[in-house]
């Protein structure tokens with residue numbers, strides 16, 4: 101067990117020996133430093149800590165980062181719709197499409213069955229054209245599920261946003277409009293508190309819009325900060341370079357977004373395995389409350405039920421129930 105300054109900062113690793121998971125528990129050693137600090141611990145199959153926290157503290161193995169043990173975040177599976185099918189794009193590029201299912205309703209039901217507490221939908225045709233394209237499928241999904249569903253992509257007017265909220269969607273996500281008509285977002289957020297989400301998609305730190313085909317000169321954290329106090333429910337923050345790559349989230353980007361605003365942040369882009377999810381827990385104190393997972397779920401690199409156990413509300417059961425200072 102590493103202690104004090106002997107901590108090594110390295111990518112979180114997962115290993116399995118003798119039926120036990122050796123998990124990297126994430127803490128930050130240097131404030132503001134962009135890295136994952138690994139703190140080895142042994143969890144059993146159901147993510148129960150084998151050495152109670154009290155014992156760790158008594159043995160002076162306690163570190164501030166261990167508070168992250170108790171942090172949790174929402175894991176939100178994503179279904180991106182193109183031409184009525186479930187797809188994933190690589191870095192948002194409409195020419196690099198992987199088709200995963202031609203039955204989005206069945207896919208949505210499968211995520212729900214595996215324990216998802218919320219579903220994220222993107223109408224990719226809508227994001228590109230500004231027109232609703234996949235409404236029939238969206239309605240069918242909303243009708244089939246009992247968990248809340250959110251949708252982004254092509255929502256460019258108050259009428260459209262409100263029609264979607266009326267059809268049973270829990271939240272709508274506004275991306276292009278958030279940059280081009282921020283006042284519209286504010287009006288909608290005050291009329292529908294808790295149901296309007298701003299999607300901020302960034303390429304090299306600058307906001308991109310219209311299916312990520314248009315670049316702007318606006319810094320993503322500046323846009324995030326501008327919705328302070330607006331009643332917007334959350335910011336979904338995507339680093340385009342990581343999206344659909346499975347290469348790991350851009351923690352520096354996400355930290356910057358979370359620090360720029362007091363609104364809850366939902367991380368999106370790059371999640372490739374369970375250790376990527378664990379790495380995000382270090383950002384939970386800054387307000388990162390959820391994470392969107394797409395390709396890794398389809399690929400089977402992440403099992404949704406396992407992910408929920410690892411970072412969801414029921415994560416980590418401390419057999420000793422030590423209160424966290």
Ligand code: AMZ
Pocket residue numbers: 189191192193194222223224226227228230252253254255256273274275276277299301309310311312336338
């Ligand atoms: O992958 C893409 N090219 C893409 C994508 N996933 N383009 C847009 N979007 C998503 C954004 C956001 O949720 O992440 O569409 C929504 C924004 O759409 P709009 O139409 O409001 O800009």
